Amino acid sequence: MPSTVSVYAGVDLAADPKRTGLATIRDEGERVVVEDARLGAGDDAIISVVGGARKTGVDVPFGWPRPFVEHVAAHSAGTLGSAPDSGPAWRRSMTARRTDAVVRERFGLVPLSVSADRIAHPALRWSVVEARLRDGGTDCPRDGSGRVCEVYPAAALRSWGLPFRGYKAADASAVREGVVDKLGEIVDWNGFREECVRSDDVLDAVIAALVAREAAAGRTLAPEPGDLDLALSEGWIHLPLAGMPH
Template sequence: MLFVGIDLAAEARRTGVAVVREDGALSLEQVDVGGSDDDLVAAIEAADRTGVDVPLGWPAPFVDLVSAHAAGTLSAPASTESGWRRNLAMRTTDREVHRRTGITPLSISTDRIAYPALRWAGLEARLRDRGFDVTRDGSGMVFEVYPAAALRCWSLTHRGYKGAKNAAGRSALVAELVKMTPWLDWNGYRELCARDDDALDAVIAALVTREAFLGSCEPPSDENREVARQEGWIWLPSGRRPTPPTMR
């Protein structure tokens, strides 16, 4: 089986793509940074499942607000204090991630994460036109993943590993991951992941995708299933470490 992880940026040059192959053993088949739209579509089409590190949808109340505002039919709120704005900024899954991990995901409504999310919206439409099930709740071929929160679930370093200034922290995190996954063949890509956080996040995304496929992540509850189909759902590992191949 092939599990693909994508660390999606607004531009191709910062987009990481990792492919994990499972055929009795587990190995990194490919890790690249610089994924174009065509590269990503091809990788997703070849994969059994793909995990994308980007919000797959906008908060339902925010979508309603923008539509009503555009039509000039927005009802005046009793107050525009922070509670009202927070409901527009955060998705149901964002609040659940915060509840479980203490980490607050970037807001697709109010932060720069919207730029890669816009790119994903275009890719989602392209994949849907090609007949792929890209349902945002993870019931199709794509899972939404969040590497930092997954690392937190695995009790690994989840902050201070991004960018050139955190090279030492990133190398230490790679060493932690190697120790936790002695059954994973890094196939020569360990140094790339230590140098480039986009490559590393893509690898983590692929590992979390495998966990979600194996049933080792938390799905949306029945109560949240409908809203997850619109907003997306971040799949967080439920186990304390990634699942070895022999434990399937």
């Protein structure tokens, strides 16, 4: 074992703590050992795990589209000016972040809209966790350059050439087992294999931790300079570069 061992964490954040997956992995160089992988995590548990990890991947939008935020603020204040129209192009600007557009362009996947889908509920929860982390002195800019980064497990699986559709269904344990077996080329499941086969939320938490490890090594798609300002406000999905994690 190397003298310096890094620990990474992953969170598959749900609005309900009972449905939140949480995982920690230990990087031993050629192998990654799962230290914990479980279902059920409150805010305090998440904050504790982030504090003990070099980097944590979180499967939840870190922010809202800037035009949406500005629109809602103006609407609330009664200062909203008239728009040319409210057609599809305008609505897309309200519901898709810059990072969502990049994921769609690069991978053909469409992340859930934090403005218009149910993913807003866990995103609201994360906004509180983020504030607590920040108040506690944790460096957590939304572009992922600090101790936490936003991840998208399905896109990570696609980048790694693994099944990325249909693995989250209740009756898809066979698909999850295939993913777990393939990840076993680098991951020592350390007794947590069956939990990841049984629960897609727990598996996503482990994938989130693996992406955090890739991000820490500079092996994810970070924002281009022109996108950095938006990423610091809206969040940025860190996508692992092609090829299995190593």
